Amino acid sequence: MFNIRRDKNDREASRSKKGERSEKDVSRSFIMLGLGLGMLLASLDQTVVGTSLPRIVAVLGGMELFSWLFTSYMLAQTITIPIAGKMSDRLGRKPIFLAGMFLFMAGSLIAGFSTSMEMLIVCRFIQGLGGGALIPVAMATVADLYAPQDRGKIQGILGAVFALSTVIGPFIGGFIVDNWDWDWVFWVNLPIGIFAVIVASFKFPSLAHVETSPIDYLGIFTLTGAMAPALLVLTWGGSTYSWTSPVILGMIAFSMVMLVAFVMVERKAADPLLPFSLFKESIFTLGSAGLFIMALGMFGVIGFLPLFLQAVMGMSATNSGMLTIPLMVGSMITSIGSGFLLKRTGYKPWLLIGPPIMAVGMFLLSTLHAGSDPLEAIVYQLIVGMGIGAVMSNYIVAAQNVMPKNEMGVATSSMSLFRSIGGTVGVTMFGALLNGRMVTEIGRNLPEGAMELLPTTDANSLGNILLDPEISAIIPAAIQEAIRLSLGNSITFLFMVGAIIVSLSFIASALTRNVPLKSAKEYYGDGSDEPGKVDSGESKETGVVAAEVSNK
Secondary structure, eight states, X not given: OHHHHHHHHHHHHHHHHHHHHHHHHHHHHHHHHHHHHHHHHHHHTTTTTGGGHHHHHHHHOOGGGTTHHHHHHHHHHHHHHHHHHHHHHHHOHHHHHHHHHHHHHHHHHHHTTXXXXXXXXXXXXXXXXXXXXXXXXXXXXXXXXXXXXHHHHHHHHHHXXXXXXXXXXXXXXXXXXXXXXXXXXXXXXXXXXHHHHHHHHHSEEEESSOOOSXXXXXXXXXXHHHHHHHHHHHHHBTTTBOTTSHHHHHHHHHHXXXXXXXXXXXXXXXXXXXXXXXXXXXXXXXXXXXXHHHHHHXXXXXTTHHHIIIIITOOOHHHHHHHTHHHHHHHHHHHHHXXXXXXXXXXXXXXXXXXXXXHHHHHHHTTOOTTOOHHHHXXXXXXXXXXXXXXXXXXXXXXXXXXXXXXXXXXHHHHHHHHHHHHHHHHHHXXXXXXXXXXXXXXXXXXXXXXXXXXXXXXXXXXXXXXXXXXXXXXXXXXXXXXXXHHHHHHHHHHHHHHHHHHTHHHHHHHSOOOOOOOHHHHHOSXXXXXXXXXXXXXXXXXXXEEEEEOO
């Protein structure tokens, strides 16, 4: 009788435990839905403006300022990323995520009412401030909720979301301007953002204990002072201002002074914004370098591919956007696939195969020309995407596996920062390379004396001329074809350079040591196999935290 009662109690306890785990899984899935939507919006807005640019310029004017639509967003996002990551370690993920969402939506709402290019640029900066908080918080929350062995598939899904939004952005932008108007490029964010806020407001990891040491405001100030002028130098140097102009040299000097000040401040800060101890871990350092290099080359493909498809191959904005979907599909295949296989394979094989695959795909893209079959572009982009998906999230998984839990937010955001800087440098560097190559190609392909008749040698401007029926109608057909050939050769040259750059990330992957992914029991160190709770093990000494799923 006693045994029967004990068996019954065991069965009831087992059912109760399964019910608790099921509820935890539902809560975590609910949280990840909100985070995924926020991450989707933040990364989508990096590329959605590209295909809608001709329409925006036609309505608002200010063609000379168009590059600031990208620069202002990426500048604000890059500055916010490390600050948001650190603040989420101190104050919790939820308030930082919600603050980022509200800023992003405010910028989106006002952007649609813009009456000038200057006003739109300010709105894009506000969007970037909010967007910079969303991606690192999403990645860090995964580490709060899942042990390393289970984290790969979730990071893989988020990596696929990042790839999806980055690649599908041009398609969405083109579809909107072809069927509605440019203001909906920004307003379309609002319903998705509102839903993400509602989802995130119900359940979210909250901190059981908050850091009590002073916030590193001086570190925030000096880091911003170092990064902002450095990014502006990359944007303006060689285009708006010459590299030897007083403006560029002055900003370089100011950035260097602030960088030195930042290092001095962080060494003495009680709770530094960017702990230099992170770089003692080689996996973190190599992963950050790998992400920087991959982003540097990746944005050379994504940033100029729509221009190639439209101005060189003659596709509409919508069709050119659709033709970039294979890039997203390829990325999702390896991002999600590696995530589900990570428990068996570990992260090392994926880090090794990703860079060569991406480099091969970009080399194949460099063989395209005006008469290429669209099927070729589809296959080549699929290969590039598979290379991207194999490494982007796995660099972060590898680092999170060995980093202290109380520094998970700042470690994740720091790696996101290097990826963001790589993308910003890539867009700027490839833009300068494109214009330089364009001058050479035009001089080679245009009839003698025709170059002086062109209003500009800027590649983007000439591409827009080819896309504008009214302007292109007054340009002789022979000159149009020479411009198209020059633009095509210049962009495919970038693809070749990009292939060389991304192949260098193989060095970082090869040097990254292979550490077995920790189980929940190993990671949390408390005998628990339920990763709904996170205990740093150091909360009494450092003030950092136990994070758990709650309704707070």
